Amino acid sequence: LDPLGGDRANLAFSLYQNMAKEKSIENILISPVVVASSLGLVALGGKASTASQVKTLLNAAKVKDEQLHSGLAELLTEVSDPKTRNVTWKISNRLYGPSSVTFVDSALNSINEWAAKSTDGKLPEVTKDVEKTDGAMIINAMFFKREPEHNLYICAVLFF
DSSP: OOTTTTHHHHHHHHHHHHHHHHOOOSOOOOOHHHHHHHHHHHHHHOOHHHHHHHHHHTTOTTSOHHHHHHHHHHHHHHHTOHHHHOEEEEEEEEEEOOTTOOOOHHHHHHHHHHHHHHTTTSOSOTTTTOOOOSSOEEEEEEEEEETTTTEEEEEEEEEO
């Protein structure tokens, strides 16, 4: 069961278009799976209004939490299976917050240390371009390596 159906790609494409308009970034890589899984975590961990809003964004307003959880788990298992996908893919998610916290340099250093550890040193500085924020952050650190070409693609996705 995929609780999000084809909407993962639409949501990621919309996010990409908004980022491309607002940021002067030459290279943007967005994974629909990472976007859906991160927002799924927020929907499952959020209460009342937050959970409802995120589920609406995911086009999963009528999906029960158990279905969302099992669907996301199945999706992540499927896409990270090196036998069927012929890739090595590591993904880690973490939430930093709440909104009453101001992220000082020591907190940003802690985030960078976590990302480096989670990706075997491939993403040592995910907060390099982060401006000071007093809101919550969802940090995703992901890398994947396609076999047999041995190409390595690295991506850090930050939501504020």
